[in-house]
Amino acid sequence: MHMTTIDKLLDKYWAGETSLNEEAQLRDYFSGTDIAESHRPFAEVFVYQNKIAQATLPDDFEAEILKKIANQHTRAVVKPITRIRKWLAVAAAVLFLLTAGIFFLKTPSSSNELAEIPHLIINGEVYYPASEEEAYELTRQALLLVSSKMNKEPKASIKSLKNIKNINPASWGK
Amino acid sequence: MEMEIYKQSVLPLKNQLYRLALRIVGREDQAQDVVQEVLIKVWEKRTELKGVHNLPGYCVRMTRNLAIDKTRSRHHQSTTALLQVQHFAAPTPTPYEATAENDTFQLIRSIVKKLPEAQREIFELRDFDGLSYKEIVEKTGQSMSQVKVYLSRARYKIKLELINAYDNHR
Incomplete structure (x- = not known):
């Protein structure tokens, strides 16, 4: 290749204006044996590019x-x-x-005196159910209360707990 | 990830990862070790990687990190080795000769490594990966004119460093 062509290509290359095709021409030139003395310092960058591109x-x-x-x-x-x-x-x-x-x-x-009488502690309050059915209902409501708290809707269940209190007030508290 | 997907989408990245590793570690045997480690790790982590959208990007990052680790541990090893043999006063090769024996492209790699991050990225995408300007714009999100400015700055620095090194060596 004519030397002035290479010089022009190199100038374009340093300025970031070469096309991919022109860059391939430069790599071809530098991977050959006939390199002008003035171009030798730049051989490494082009030979290295070739080596990387072909590495498999x-x-x-x-x-x-x-x-x-x-x-x-x-x-x-x-x-x-x-x-x-x-x-x-x-x-x-x-x-x-x-x-x-x-x-x-x-x-x-x-030996807790509470242990002698059947009772439930719900939300910090002690309840004494009168029958098994009531104990069951209290437990169910307590679980509902817990589940509703997890669902962030506590009001409804607290209300239903109070409703049970109203059904059979005599059996509550000490 | 099943074996078929691994074979279709991970294994074909091997040469791309190899070239990246080679650029960082500079030695073919070590670059191969890095790629092997990455490919096996990706298979071992296949269940965790199900949610990863950009698997090639993940592999590239892993390769880069492992390759950098490798150069660090090698640097450590060579310094210790050097300290041990120093007092034998053998005729030591000049740095240029030493690198020419072990690692032909140490000079250009060290020049590229010293470039500012943005310039280095664009130089590598263009001159190592062979991407078009349009592809670089898409990949980096920089404007076309900015890409060309960074590329020319990187290349000018490389030119000056190469001339310096060549003059010093003579």
Whole structure:
């Protein structure tokens, strides 16, 4: 290629005005052997561009990755539960049973006078239901109250709790 | 992500990721290690990645981060190695010769690395990825004139640095 052509192309290149095609011409020129002395300092940038543009992974690279993934998968499936993990599970179960046992054994023995009369504590207030039906209804309303609080509509349920109070006022409070 | 989707949308990115890694680490073996690590990690994280919209973008970011980590750990290794052999007073090659042996393109990579972020991004998109000006405008959100200004500033700096390095070497 004529030297003045290359000089013109280089000037355009430094100014950011070359087309993709002209840039390819420059890369071709610099990857050849016939480079003018005055152009030598600039060879590195164009040779490097060529090298990067042409860089590709080896053909078997993808197969290697898939093989590694497959190996990993079988390893994960075969991996046995270690003895330590089994014993940890047993220990956790025993701990749970012990805690539950202590809880249930302790509850009736607590010498609270409230414990002698059937009662419910709802929203900080003590209720003494007269019958099983009423206890059931109170429990149901209490659960409704909780669920409604979660739904941010507390008023309706508090009202229905008060309605029960009105049905059988004699059985409330101490 | 099933294997078929992985094969269709992740594995085909491999050469693009390789070129990116190669630009950062400068060595083919290490760039291959980076890509391998990224591709295997993406497979391992496939359930978490179901919600990721731009999977290629995610892979590119991961590759860049891992490649940068790699250059940092290599820098650490080479400094320790250098300290250990120093007192043997062997005829040490000049920096230019040393880089020419291990890493032919260290000079241009270090020049590009020193460019301001915006200039470097546009230079890389144009001269390494071969994008058209229009594609660069779309990708960066910069105006056409701004893209050309950044590109010419980057190239002028590279020109000056290359001339300096060449004169110093002679």
